[in-house]
Every structure is written in C-alpha cells, then in structure tokens.
Amino acid sequence: MIKKNLERIPGGMMVVPLLLAAVINTFFPNLLRIGGFTQALFVDSVPVLAALYLLTAGAQLNVKSFGVSVAKGATLLGIKWFVAGVFTFLAYFLAGPNGLWLGLAPLAIMAAMSNSNGIVYMAVASQYGNKEDKAAYSVLVLNDGPLLTMVALSIFGAMGFVEGMFSATAFITVLLPLVIGIIIGNTDMELRDMLVKGSDIIIPFLSFALGMGINLTDVVKGGASGILLGVVTVVFTGGAAYLVFKALGWNPIVGAAEGTTAGNAVMVPGVIAAANASFLSVAPLATVQVAASAVTTAILIPIVLALLVKYTKFEDKSIASEDQETVHQINSAVSESQEFAFAGKVAGIDVSKVKTESYDTRPPLRK
Template identity: 70%
Template sequence: MKIKATLDRIPGGMMVVPLLIAAVINTFFPDLLRIGNFTQALFVDGAGTLISLFLLCTGAQINVKSFGVSVGKGATLLATKWAVGAIFGLIAYMLAGDNGLWLGLAPIAVIAAMTNSNGGLFVALVGQYGSKEDRAAYSLLALNDGPFLTMVALSIFGAMGFVDGMFSFTSFISVLLPIVVGMVLGNLDEDMRTFLDKGSSMLIPFFAFALGMGIDFAAILEGGLSGIILGILTVFVTGSAGYFVFKALKWNPIVGAAEGSTAGNAVATPAAIAAANASFASVVDIATVQVAASTVTTAILLPIYVGFLVKRLEKKGYNFEQGNSEKANI
C-alpha cells in the first residue's frame, strides 16, 4: 500500500491530509483518541512539543556560512516577501470586523501565509529557470521559515495600536530558542544538520494531526474558501512583487516570482504565535486551516503562474536554457 507515495502526489499532502483527518475525528468522534497516556499525549496534546522539535530541526538547515553567496538577491527576496505580507496583514487588522476577520481571513493567517515561502518549490522553479547564483539566494530566504518574521510584524502592529498586546522579550526567546539551538547544532556539525534534516520532514504529519485534533469541522468549512483566496493573493501579490522588484534590478525576474508561495511549515505559525501571546488564541483554529489551504493552493497555482511568465519573457528574447538565464531587453 503506497501511503507515502499517495500523499506525495497531493500538494502539501503530508501536512494537509493528517490535519483534515484529525479534524474530522475531532468533529464527529471527539473522545476517540482522548483516552489518556501515550495515545492522547501524541495524537491530541503533542502539537506544542512536536512543533518545537520541528522548529529545532528546521533551524539546523539554516547555513550561516553561505550567507555571503548571493546575499543581495536573498536579502531582496526576504525583504520583499516580508514587506508585502506585513502590509496586507496590517490592512487586514485595520479593516477586520467585530469577529476579528477581514473578508473571512484571520490577519495572522494573512501574515503567516504571505511571509513564509515554500523552499522546495522555490528551489525547483529556480533550478529550472535560474542559475546557481539564483539558487544560492535561498540560503538567506530560508530565514522566513517559522514564526519569527510573523512575530516581528505583529510586534510592530502592537506598537502601532492595531494588535492587542505585544510579545515580550521572553516570549520571543521562548519561541525562537529551538530555532537558535538548531542553527548552532547545524552550523557546528554538518552531520548534525543532515541528521536533523530527516526530522523536519518526519514531524510534519504528526504535529499536523495534533493540530487537527483541536479543529472543529465547521472551522474547516469556514476557512476553506477564504484559505484558497489567501493562496491566490499570495501567488499573485507576493509573486508579482518579487517579479517586478527583480526585473527593476535587472535580475532574473522569475527568481523573484518563485517566492510567491506559502510554506508547508507555516501551518504551525498560528499555534506558535498563540503560545507566545494568548490574545491570538481565539483565531488559531481558523488561521491554521486557512494557512493549510493557502499552502495547497500556492503549490498548484504558482508553477502555472511562473510558466505563464516564462512564456512571456521567452517571447521577448529571454533565454532560460539549462537553467542559465541570459538577459534580454525586457
């Protein structure tokens, strides 16, 4: 029975499928796994611990030694992605209704989805249409993995009066310390980076399932369409922003467009945010579902959008032969 192969064929399947299965169980059979001991500890109550370990494994993949490679492109990608997501998040907070939602979207879902990019998808697209220098830019773009930049945006909004409460220094440290520990281990020992890299993938379905056990099916129905809309916004707004910024700088614009996705690990960001500041707890469920829906939507839509952009550039004389881009007059 090819369970993994089947999940791999579904965009974001390792995360989305366990989350949805758990949400169905929680909705119709809420006490099925709430039987105590190891079963409940892993499948129901384990989200916080599993996410913490996941962040540690993810942090180990950030290689500080490679920051000097293509740092300009990486920094541009990082800044563009964050700025666009933060601006839309601020708009969402300013225009949110009494239920705390804007067009059905939780503002923290907007920030989490639009500031986190799918590294695998980025590398795949840039590997096809970019150069080695372009691919190396991800060494810095990888910093948008996890909740850090989302917390930075929310803290700024708190200072501006748009968010109830700010993150204390201790709150920042409590969420970021696993990432820092992972970075230290990964950069001190390449073997540890390789070892922990396996955990990054393995933990996703388990913390996704635990998160799903805190979601009611009604929240999925409510968040599904709005999550798709969030994915569409992520592709066309953040992807287009990156495209035009890179085009203006005379760089391969496809590399800029390739960051217009939502990372699969961004599904853990709302829970991590709520762990650091309880004022966000009320929207964690719907935000988690919306980020998950955005992940799937961007995984499907971004390659199509990039393909459309590539055809336009090729008509204007841009060459993407064997991953080496040669600028034309665009």
C-alpha cells in the same frame, strides 16, 4: 499504497492528517484524549514538534555561503514580510465586527504570505538562476516558523491593533531552537544532514496535532477564504519579488518563485496563540486558511511560472514548453515528503543534477 495516494494530493502529507484530526476532534473529541503517550503524541505535541521543526530549519542555514547571496535572500525575505505586513495592516484596519476581512483572519494573512516554499524556490533557482540564487535559500529559512509573524504582530500591537504583546521570553523560546539548529548545522555536516532528512516525518504528526484543535465548522468557514489567500499570495508576493528582481537586474523568474505558502506555515497560528492568548479564538480558523493557501499556491505557482517563462521568452530549458506536463504533475504528484522531487518535476529539472550543482550540497530542508 497509502503514501503514494497521499502524494497525489497537493500538500497531502500536511492537509490529509490535518483534516482527519479535525473530523476526529469534531465527532469523537475524547477518542485520543486518554492521557499517556497517545494524547502526548496526537493531541498535545504541537509545541514540541514545532520546536523540533524550527531546529531542523536552523540546521539548514549555512553561514559559510554568505556573500552575494545574502543580498538576494534578504531582499526576498524583506519583500515577503513587507507585502504580508501591508495586507495584514489592511485586514486589521478594514476588519468587520468579527475581526475578519473578506473572511480572512489577519493572523492567517501574515502567517501565509510571509512564509514560502523553499523547495519550489530551490528547484526554480537551479533551473534559471546561478549559485548566488541557490545559496540565497540559506537566508530564506528564516521565514520558517512564527518568528517574522511575531515581529509583525508586535508592531501592530504597538499600533493598537493587537490585544496584548509578546514577551521577551516568547521571542527567546522561538529563537533558541532556531539558533541551536544553526550552531549544530554549521558545526557538523553529518548532523545537519540527519536533521534535514528527519524533518519530513515531523509535518504529518504536527499537522495531525494541530487538527485536533480544529472543528469542522472552522474548515467550512475557512476553506474558500483560504483559497483567496493563496491567490493573493501568488499574485502579490510573487509579483512584487518578480518586479524588484527585474529592477535590480537579477533573474525575475527566481523572484516570482517566492509567491508560495509552505506547508510548515500551518503551525504558526497555533504557536502564536500559545504565546499570546488573545489569538486563541481565531487560531483554528487561521490554521485552516493557511493550509488552504499552501495547497492553492502549490497548484498555481508552477503554472504562473510557466506562463512567465513563455511570455517573457526566457531562455533555458523552459518550463513554458512543458505547460501541459506541468499541469499534469500538479494534478497528480504534489508530495509533502518528496517535495524536492516534485518541485524538480514541475520545473522540468533533473533532481539528481540539482543536487550535484547546488551551491550548498546538503539535502534541502522540506518546507
């Protein structure tokens, strides 16, 4: 019953544990800080769980699928990163005395806009794309976690916008779990399947541990601005990918599906702060804003895609013909632990068919 109710909330398996922990941390800060296994799991587990998630993400990158799909995956990856970088630069350049732009932390902008919900992408690519579009997902897993955000912030640091720099060791500590996951995933299919399936359990615990570093004042300050960040992510990253794919003669609907923020992006501000102490003060606010963006994009992107299909008269099993059902699914069935099934529903896809037709038949990693 609890799980079913959580799945009715957009991003519930990520948002609810985060907010519950924030409530506990605000009113009973020492309740779980009692040492031993309890504190290790519920308070101090962010580095371990984040590293484990990176390992599961790396396990999904299938090097054998590289081919035409690399161009599409790299294009989407580059578009997301570039657009996120432009808005982050504007945020640093136009930030007020408090370091915020329109109430948004530059760290939150980079983390939210450069990350994407791969499950929604896979569902849409299976509906409207081809094998290359689906195989491109293997490249898109590289925007999981803090790596691309660290690269961008290092550039801004060289420009003088960010205090301190990331050491080579910091990059290695992020890359190593990802690389180990890639090696495991491409060496043994059964191990890859095990890691992919096990990734679902990580997000609720990771979100809770992140919430134990957040005060409710951060939630109040970051909620509305986080919604704005979600809208900007859908319009500008999804819009840019749509236009570029259309210009290149590829399926623009598939490109637009990248206008999302994945639930796993909530870990990025905390990991960045652990690598560079200059971000410690803004990390809690940024985490809340990224979480709000993830929920907002989960609600908006299926509606936007439905409208695009309808007004561009795109052929196939159009989600535009099911606009009302799409809205209903959004309001009642977003699930972190069953995101793939949900994404299939909102895009009008038979999930069992997606699995059998997928270019890479392993179960997709939850993003």
